[in-house]
Amino acid sequence: MARRKSSSPQLIVLSKDGDGHDRRVALPAKDRRLNFGDRWEYAPAPEASNYIQLKKRYELFINGRFVRPRAGKYFYSINPATEEKLAQIAEADAYDVDLAVKAARRAYDNVWSKLSGRERGKYLYRIARLIQEKSRELAVLETMDGGKTIKESRDVDLPLVAAHFFYYAGWADKLEYAFPGRSPRSLGVAGQIIPWNFPLLMAAWKLAPALACGNTVVLKPAETTSITAMHLAEIFQQAELPDGVVNIVTGAGETGRALVDHPKIDKIAFTGSTEVGKRILKSIAGTKKKLTLELGGKAANIIFEDAPIDQAVEGIISGIYFNQGHVCCAGSRLFVQEGIFAPVIRKLRDRISTLRVGNPLDKNTDIGAINSKMQLEKICELVDSGLQQGAQLVQSPARLPSKGYWYPPSFFTGVTASHRIAQEEIFGPVLSVMTFRTPEEAIERANNTPYGLSAGVWTDKGSKIFKIVNKLRAGVVWANTYNKFDPTSPFGGYKESGFGREGGTHGLMPYLALD
Numbered sequence: 042m043a044r045r046k047s048s049s050p051q052l053i054v055l056s057k058d059g060d061g062h063d064r065r066v067a068l069p070a071k072d073r074r075l076n077f078g079d080r081w082e083y084a085p086a087p088e089a090s091n092y093i094q095l096k097k098r099y100e101l102f103i104n105g106r107f108v109r110p111r112a113g114k115y116f117y118s119i120n121p122a123t124e125e126k127l128a129q130i131a132e133a134d135a136y137d138v139d140l141a142v143k144a145a146r147r148a149y150d151n152v153w154s155k156l157s158g159r160e161r162g163k164y165l166y167r168i169a170r171l172i173q174e175k176s177r178e179l180a181v182l183e184t185m186d187g188g189k190t191i192k193e194s195r196d197v198d199l200p201l202v203a204a205h206f207f208y209y210a211g212w213a214d215k216l217e218y219a220f221p222g223r224s225p226r227s228l229g230v231a232g233q234i235i236p237w238n239f240p241l242l243m244a245a246w247k248l249a250p251a252l253a254c255g256n257t258v259v260l261k262p263a264e265t266t267s268i269t270a271m272h273l274a275e276i277f278q279q280a281e282l283p284d285g286v287v288n289i290v291t292g293a294g295e296t297g298r299a300l301v302d303h304p305k306i307d308k309i310a311f312t313g314s315t316e317v318g319k320r321i322l323k324s325i326a327g328t329k330k331k332l333t334l335e336l337g338g339k340a341a342n343i344i345f346e347d348a349p350i351d352q353a354v355e356g357i358i359s360g361i362y363f364n365q366g367h368v369c370c371a372g373s374r375l376f377v378q379e380g381i382f383a384p385v386i387r388k389l390r391d392r393i394s395t396l397r398v399g400n401p402l403d404k405n406t407d408i409g410a411i412n413s414k415m416q417l418e419k420i421c422e423l424v425d426s427g428l429q430q431g432a433q434l435v436q437s438p439a440r441l442p443s444k445g446y447w448y449p450p451s452f453f454t455g456v457t458a459s460h461r462i463a464q465e466e467i468f469g470p471v472l473s474v475m476t477f478r479t480p481e482e483a484i485e486r487a488n489n490t491p492y493g494l495s496a497g498v499w500t501d502k503g504s505k506i507f508k509i510v511n512k513l514r515a516g517v518v519w520a521n522t523y524n525k526f527d528p529t530s531p532f533g534g535y536k537e538s539g540f541g542r543e544g545g546t547h548g549l550m551p552y553l554a555l556d
């Protein structure tokens with residue numbers, strides 16, 4: 042995947058060397074790809090955020106209305122780039138969760154399950170259009186609350202959020218055609234729990250197919266990134282979605298647990314850590330609840346000697362540093378064929394030193410803030426383990442802002458398969474580089490992980506792509522590109538990366554009973 046370029050019309054670079062004067066130079070667009078190393082910087086280009094209307098407090102969204110949590114408890118959501126408190130978020134307990142589930146059940150029995158697919162589709166189209174209308178504001182909020190760069194939230198997350206609602210709106214009245222000869226029926230009330238790395242996109246992945254299939258929902262966003270979900274609730278109100286069809290309860294793990302354990306839930310969809318996924322699996326064992334899990338990953342990117350190296354390095358860079366590495370399908374292990382090890386390492390080193398780390402609201406920023414202090418500590422701990430186990434760290438010399446949570450783009454060489462950094466999900470901008478000789482060795486090493494979410498292959502030979510792809514135990518394999526998403530394409534994992542698929546017609550199945 043190519044790096045997403047900013048749309049600013051002209052690039053101004055400030056010369057820091059030479060005769061001691063600041064010299065501003067306007068660069069033609071064709072020179073954007075020049076390697077300026079650490080000698081040049083762009084002038085700041087912050088996205089406007091002064092019109093953003095943050096509430097002081099976000100309440101729970103139950104039965105179409107914003108309501109206070111019964112216990113009156115709130116917690117703060119902060120901006121991880123500034124450590125500034127953005128707003129108070131309601132903390133739902135088991136009582137509030139029960140109200141939300143009851144509202145969803147009533148809406149299911151009395152309204153939503155009685156509507157035709159065509160009518161449900163109309164609501165989803167309306168929601169998709171409202172998301173498009175408000176997409177700039179939502180992108181800025183997403184960036185402020187979660188730390189991801191504006192060029193990602195604006196150019197990747199929000200367009201995909203709308204696309205998912207449009208796509209599943211189209212299926213709402215065509216379910217019999219998606220599953221010919223079978224009679225698809227909705228399940229009832231779905232409990233959906235999502236993580237913080239793509240807050241609105243994960244909400245869309247879960248809500249759009251559930252609603253298209255005729256289910257009602259109780260959604261729980263992640264505790265560090267709840268704000269955009271509550272703005273989405275306002276969109277549901279504006280779309281006049283019937284009360285109780287979507288309910289949103291905010292809070293941390295306890296709130297999630299109350300939702301999982303609620304006896305009147307028919308289906309749980311979870312995206313997050315493998316640890317919590319396993320816990321959920323245990324707690325619903327023996328119940329009739331259906332379950333899909335989208336958990337962690339430790340994806341292999343495999344680069345062969347015959348690959349176009351510059352292009353491949355660019356794709357590998359975006360595959361791991363995209364969204365600060367907060368991506369379950371991030372290409373976090375790189376396998377380089379031995380003959381090109383030296384040039385690949387040199388190019389990686391040069392390229393990470395030009396990635397711009399800093400203000401996520403700046404349109405030129407490549408690497409934004411780490412989502413939370415806890416996540417930063419986890420990254421640091423795993424990097425330390427890599428150093429202790431004998432791997433060598435290459436890190437960008439980027440200067441990090443003094444406030445907020447940051448980690449420079451980094452990679453390890455000298456990694457062996459037994460190192461923790463080769464096995465465990467770092468979930469940060471840190472790549473582990475290893476080598477291989479033959480395609481067979483690449484496949485074996487790539488598959489040597491408890492995970493199986495995604496993988497990437499870089500080669501000039503189509504035949505090699507097909508040979509490798511069929512042997513990789515990964516739910517998604519990208520060839521000569523990486524981290525490309527589309528609502529029509531199913532996504533999900535093998536092994537400890539979970540089960541069930543989201544996206545495409547596959548993504549309808551977890552929300553239907555098919556006889």
Ligand code: NAD
Pocket residue numbers: 234235236237238261262263264292293294295296297298301312313314315317318320321335336337338368369416419466467468
């Ligand atoms: P997490 O699994 O703890 O949280 C994900 C969601 O589950 C959040 O909404 C959280 O509130 C909720 N939750 C937590 N405990 C729960 C419980 N017992 N029952 C029900 N819901 C519960 O993940 P995290 O703390 O945000 O991140 C930890 C690690 O998870 C990360 O370092 C990363 O490795 C991984 N992760 C993976 C993905 C992914 O897309 N697969 C996304 C985010 C994080």
Ligand code: MN
Pocket residue numbers: 118119120121185186187265266267
């Ligand atoms: Mn936040």
